[in-house]
Amino acid sequence: MSAYDARYNASAIETKWQAAWEKAGTFKASRSGDKPKYYVLEMFPYPSGRIHMGHVRNYTMGDVVARHKMATGHNVLHPMGWDAFGMPAENAAMASGIHPQTSTHQQIAAMKEQMKPLGWSLDWSREFATCDPEYYGQQQAMFIDFMDKGLVYRKNAVVNWDPVDMTVLANEQVIDGKGWRSGAQVERRELTQWFFKISDYSEELLAAIDGLDNWPAKVKLMQANWIGKSRGIEIPFQLTAPVGDIADIACYSTRPDTMRGASFVAISSDHPVAKALEAENPDVAAFCASCRKMATNEEAMEKAEKLGFDTGLSVAHPTEPGATLPVWIGNFVLMDYGTGAVFGCPAHDQRDLDFARKYKLPVRNAFYMPGEAVEVGNDALVPAKTETIEFIDHFAGIGAVTSQEAIDTTIDWFEAKDLGTGMVKYRLRDWGLSRQRYWGCPIPVVHCDACGVVPEKKENLPVKLPFDVTFDQPGNPLDRHPTWRDVDCPACGKPAQRETDTMDTFVDSSWYFARFTAPNAATPTNMADAEYWMNVDQYIGGVEHAILHLLYSRFFARAMNICGHLPDSAVEPFDALFTQGMVTHEIYQTRDENERPIYHLPEDVADGKLTATGEAVEIIPSAKMSKSKKNVVDPVHIIKQYGADAARWFVLSDSPPERDVEWTASGAEAAHKHLNRVWLLCDRIAKMPDDAGGDDADLTRAMHKAVQEVTLNIETFAFNKAIANLYEFTGILGKSKASGAAQKLAIRTLAQLMSPYTPHLSEDIWAHQGGTGLIANAPWPVADETLLVQDTVTLPIQINGKRRSEITVPRDMPKEQVEKLALATDAVIRALEGGAPKKIIVVPGRIVNVVL
RNA sequence: GCCCGCGUGGUGGAAUGGUAGACACAAGGGACUUAAAAUCCCUCGGCUGAAAGGCCGUGCCGGUUCGAGUCCGGCCGCGGGCACCA
Numbered sequence: 042m043s044a045y046d047a048r049y050n051a052s053a054i055e056t057k058w059q060a061a062w063e064k065a066g067t068f069k070a071s072r073s074g075d076k077p078k079y080y081v082l083e084m085f086p087y088p089s090g091r092i093h094m095g096h097v098r099n100y101t102m103g104d105v106v107a108r109h110k111m112a113t114g115h116n117v118l119h120p121m122g123w124d125a126f127g128m129p130a131e132n133a134a135m136a137s138g139i140h141p142q143t144s145t146h147q148q149i150a151a152m153k154e155q156m157k158p159l160g161w162s163l164d165w166s167r168e169f170a171t172c173d174p175e176y177y178g179q180q181q182a183m184f185i186d187f188m189d190k191g192l193v194y195r196k197n198a199v200v201n202w203d204p205v206d207m208t209v210l211a212n213e214q215v216i217d218g219k220g221w222r223s224g225a226q227v228e229r230r231e232l233t234q235w236f237f238k239i240s241d242y243s244e245e246l247l248a249a250i251d252g253l254d255n256w257p258a259k260v261k262l263m264q265a266n267w268i269g270k271s272r273g274i275e276i277p278f279q280l281t282a283p284v285g286d287i288a289d290i291a292c293y294s295t296r297p298d299t300m301r302g303a304s305f306v307a308i309s310s311d312h313p314v315a316k317a318l319e320a321e322n323p324d325v326a327a328f329c330a331s332c333r334k335m336a337t338n339e340e341a342m343e344k345a346e347k348l349g350f351d352t353g354l355s356v357a358h359p360t361e362p363g364a365t366l367p368v369w370i371g372n373f374v375l376m377d378y379g380t381g382a383v384f385g386c387p388a389h390d391q392r393d394l395d396f397a398r399k400y401k402l403p404v405r406n407a408f409y410m411p412g413e414a415v416e417v418g419n420d421a422l423v424p425a426k427t428e429t430i431e432f433i434d435h436f437a438g439i440g441a442v443t444s445q446e447a448i449d450t451t452i453d454w455f456e457a458k459d460l461g462t463g464m465v466k467y468r469l470r471d472w473g474l475s476r477q478r479y480w481g482c483p484i485p486v487v488h489c490d491a492c493g494v495v496p497e498k499k500e501n502l503p504v505k506l507p508f509d510v511t512f513d514q515p516g517n518p519l520d521r522h523p524t525w526r527d528v529d530c531p532a533c534g535k536p537a538q539r540e541t542d543t544m545d546t547f548v549d550s551s552w553y554f555a556r557f558t559a560p561n562a563a564t565p566t567n568m569a570d571a572e573y574w575m576n577v578d579q580y581i582g583g584v585e586h587a588i589l590h591l592l593y594s595r596f597f598a599r600a601m602n603i604c605g606h607l608p609d610s611a612v613e614p615f616d617a618l619f620t621q622g623m624v625t626h627e628i629y630q631t632r633d634e635n636e637r638p639i640y641h642l643p644e645d646v647a648d649g650k651l652t653a654t655g656e657a658v659e660i661i662p663s664a665k666m667s668k669s670k671k672n673v674v675d676p677v678h679i680i681k682q683y684g685a686d687a688a689r690w691f692v693l694s695d696s697p698p699e700r701d702v703e704w705t706a707s708g709a710e711a712a713h714k715h716l717n718r719v720w721l722l723c724d725r726i727a728k729m730p731d732d733a734g735g736d737d738a739d740l741t742r743a744m745h746k747a748v749q750e751v752t753l754n755i756e757t758f759a760f761n762k763a764i765a766n767l768y769e770f771t772g773i774l775g776k777s778k779a780s781g782a783a784q785k786l787a788i789r790t791l792a793q794l795m796s797p798y799t800p801h802l803s804e805d806i807w808a809h810q811g812g813t814g815l816i817a818n819a820p821w822p823v824a825d826e827t828l829l830v831q832d833t834v835t836l837p838i839q840i841n842g843k844r845r846s847e848i849t850v851p852r853d854m855p856k857e858q859v860e861k862l863a864l865a866t867d868a869v870i871r872a873l874e875g876g877a878p879k880k881i882i883v884v885p886g887r888i889v890n891v892v893l
Numbered sequence: 894g895c896c897c898g899c900g901u902g903g904u905g906g907a908a909u910g911g912u913a914g915a916c917a918c919a920a921g922g923g924a925c926u927u928a929a930a931a932u933c934c935c936u937c938g939g940c941u942g943a944a945a946g947g948c949c950g951u952g953c954c955g956g957u958u959c960g961a962g963u964c965c966g967g968c969c970g971c972g973g974g975c976a977c978c979a
Contacts, residue, residue, distance in 0.1 A: 087979050127979065200977075211977040259897055263974075266896050339975050343894040392894080469976090476977065546979070585973060587897080623973085695905040695917065701972075703905070711918060718932090761906070765916035772916095837912040842960040844912045882959050888911040892959050
């Protein structure tokens with residue numbers, strides 16, 4: 042049994058070193074010292090009560106960065122907190138009766154207990170939850186500041202309304218157009234809601250994307266597309282007969298060049314003309330009502346069958362004297378974008394074509410040349426994005442140009458004829474932050490009959506959520522609270538009522554990164570701390586946040602700057618961003634007597650069978666881990682079985698961090714085995730006399746190569762490649778015949794290189810090998826590049842681009858000589874058959890290609 | 894539907910436009926062992942060949958290039974987002 046005793050005991054080692062870090066305050070950040078600061082942040086978790094592999098992966102990545110930066114002489118801030126408001130706690134309260142505040146705090150405690158054993162280098166002294174009144178009170182103070190600066194306003198907006206539960210539903214709670222709880226057909230309803238004027242910053246948020254050099258290109262592109270800047274023209278189409286006092290319908294278009302192909306005008310069911318008609322025409326009213334049955338999300342609207350209603354109205358065609366176009370109400374026209382009206386050009390737009398076919402509207406070629414037919418046959422869709430638009434010549438009397446120029450020129454032409462107004466529009470809409478829910482940050486305003494909407498006085502903040510609420514019925518408990526709403530008007534002192542809407546949880550997560558710089562400040566931030574710690578040097582989180590969370594945070598940083606809560610230098614709060622992939626797992630299911638699926642946890646399945654009953658399970662390909670599909674692996678089991686270091690090592694090995702990774706139990710076991718090997722190797726090397734063994738050159742070169750590669754791969758977020766480098770170096774060290782002294786240096790270096798991944802094991806090896814102090818505080822090794830240069834290189838020889846042979850030559854051999862040697866190889870001689878090559882390409886140090 | 898990604902052995906993946914499959918996992922074979930576990934060693938894209946080698950091969954079709962997994966165009970499949978999930 043002695044072999045067993047020699048195995049490394051992860052849990053003992055991990056507990057020991059966590060206690061040592063705690064005692065030394067190794068990860069407590071303070072604004073002092075002469076080291077450069079480095080702020081690394083992972084997106085904080087929603088306290089669901091259990092950590093999952095995605096958290097382990099995300100926070101381990103951040104930890105690798107944090108520990109590496111610490112070792113390279115930075116003063117590191119690496120905080121953690123809780124995105125604690127949100128629907129799940131409120132839903133749970135309705136189901137179980139447990140108050141959200143109670144359950145949230147329990148879940149935070151439970152998650153923290155699971156996170157601590159992973160040994161992340163977090164400064165827990167800065168921890169807060171967004172549901173702490175100290176946090177959301179500061180958020181309320183900022184809301185009032187934003188009001189002062191004109192960044193907040195109220196307007197009507199549509200919500201999903203459940204007519205049975207009499208409550209507003211989140212998009213997630215609408216399933217196939219029905220309320221998830223009641224099953225009732227969901228309706229759209231207009232409510233007066235609070236908005237942030239993020240659209241004032243459309244241009245700035247777009248322009249500043251260019252400066253985000255260390256953000257993934259795809260995220261920048263998604264944000265730019267989301268903001269959606271377009272140059273177009275607003276053209277008033279004159280009604281042939283006015284509707285009330287409305288004389289025209291303005292259409293915004295980015296493709297005025299297709300005007301000659303227009304065959305109808307479509308307006309939103311919420312357009313003033315539609316509303317005017319609705320009042321007098323029950324058929325219009327019925328159609329508009331059906332449009333309002335649709336869910337509010339863009340996806341549902343775009344995918345829904347395109348329906349129209351002919352109003353019988355018509356408008357004059359702007360460029361074809363005497364011609365008119367019919368006006369339809371279309372369920373696909375958004376009132377929120379542009380003017381709520383579009384002209385349809387079926388020949389050049391697939392959606393318009395579908396609509397025209399359905400309702401037998403003409404399909405006219407906008408780009409017809411003299412002598413060509415105007416009407417387009419049934420299947421003659423002309424591509425919408427015509428590159429060369431010669432029609433311009435015919436249409437506007439100007440030369441042929443490329444597409445965007447053609448459009449710009451057309452806009453100028455329309456403007457010159459006074460037919461419309463060129464303008465830039467953005468797709469980005471203002472941020473509706475009102476939520477008709479309890480478990481969120483109360484909006485700190487009061488409604489007074491005399492004074493209107495009045496912000497709460499700052500000295501009365503925080504406006505705390507009342508604890509004595511019930512969840513026995515749907516809707517917002519704040520609305521039915523007997524006394525909480527009653528308050529004196531902050532302006533006139535007369536009895537008034539509190540706002541009962543709370544804030545979108547995206548508000549909470551739009552500035553927590555700033556709060557971490559001074560979590561106890563009596564103001565939202567402390568300027569000295571914000572100036573020192575901001576920006577976040579490295580932000581890490583799921584790519585699912587690529588648009589909303591990151592865009593809102595960018596807006597918030599600007600708004601906070603205007604209100605004096607962040608310095609000018611922090612308007613772009615995240616210097617570098619890394620978006621990680623998801624952790625996935627196979628799904629195991631059996632079926633009940635009604636063929637409905639029953640899902641099973643991976644821990645209950647072995648060899649395709651349920652361990653309990655032996656029943657075979659269906660295996661569904663890997664998908665994002667989700668509780669509902671039960672394809673979740675609880676990291677706690679893995680950590681107990683293999684140790685935190687093995688879990689950390691495994692989640693970062695194999696898969697590149699930006700890509701999804703499939704969880705396999707064997708992978709975690711393999712990680713554990715490898716760490717055990719390293720531990721045994723350390724033990725063996727420690728027992729070697731320094732002068733035992735021989736030549737050190739190969740080991741030394743391998744060590745410096747490992748230092749160079751691992752460092753580069755950590756710095757570029759290629760954590761999987763760094764692990765491959767470490768495997769390789771460990772293999773070389775394990776077989777090395779170098780001196781004891783060289784091997785001891787090598788294993789200490791290996792421990793250092795591994796320390797961001799496996800900090801506990803590394804500390805243990807460090808101590809075992811006589812390292813000074815904690816490895817967490819030891820300076821990162823530096824590669825001696827002069828040792829890495831090889832004297833000779835092996836060049837592949839290609840014949841017509843296919844590898845056929847290779848030659849080994851001195852690194853700096855001149856091209857001509859390499860060429861000569863290549864031509865002398867058997868493979869080339871054989872291929873040439875006595876003839877001469879057409880061409881020889883020699884890329885020094887790389888390759889030789891002989892072209893026949 | 895729209896926007897953005899991704900697609901390489903049995904599996905995860907590696908590859909500044911320059912030797913496709915590094916490094917691992919799984920599998921198979923072997924050593925050690927009474928045996929098993931653990932550990933160590935070997936093989937491991939396909940076809941072909943005694944071997945040397947040859948041919949094919951990075952989702953599909955085409956293009957650029959001396960040379961394409963990598964760049965361009967068009968498809969197919971999968972994933973993320975679509976403004977009240979976080």
